[in-house]
Amino acid sequence: MDLELKNRVALVVGGKGYIGAAVVDRLRAEGATVVVASRSAGDSLDGVAMDTADQASVDAGVARVLEQHGRIDVLVVTAAPSAGTLDPAKKSDPEQVLHAIDGKALGFLRVANAVLPGQRDAGHGRVVVISGQNAYLSGNITASLRNTAVSVIAKNLADESAGTGVTVNVVNPGTVTDTPSSEVRPGRPGDSSPQQIADLVAFLASPRSVVSGESISIAHRVLGQISV
16 A cells, blocks of 8 residues: 655654654655654754754754755654653652653653644644553553553644644554564553554554544553443
């Protein structure tokens, strides 16, 4: 299937990371012009420095991409502090919770707010953010809230964009590994590889997809859980 991404301009925030790098490769394989944004990226035609914790940095990075490429058809946000940086002993500590939400959910919101107006004006755009299935699980307030906040923000942005030609969606992996297991344990999500996640992101980034306002679990949503 031709995903019609050839010559589309895609900004992948966190594009040097484990999942982000796979997304960059996948979009480029579809013919998209991909700009990688990260704190360590150098400013060039295919890279831009951006710190999602700093609105001024986000605005400057987005402005640079628009200056060089004229538009941003696709925004993919994979940037967030690793779950491994969260202290399990402080899982309900308000300071850690606030820091985690700012690092993941509000970082996404800052970038989305900078990109979405141009997409709406153009009458076309795709926004995809990577979150996680901890959004469906209790037991760690920090992990649950930072992922749940991403989904809530994305749904609100999708609703604000309804009818404009712009879609906003969330992809929720469980464990991400180069060698995903086919086994899914009760009370746990399925495994997925960065490449599998990138395949889903590429479809959601495509003009062929009209899915919007969804939080989509990849591999298998938590086994044994029913949500309404």
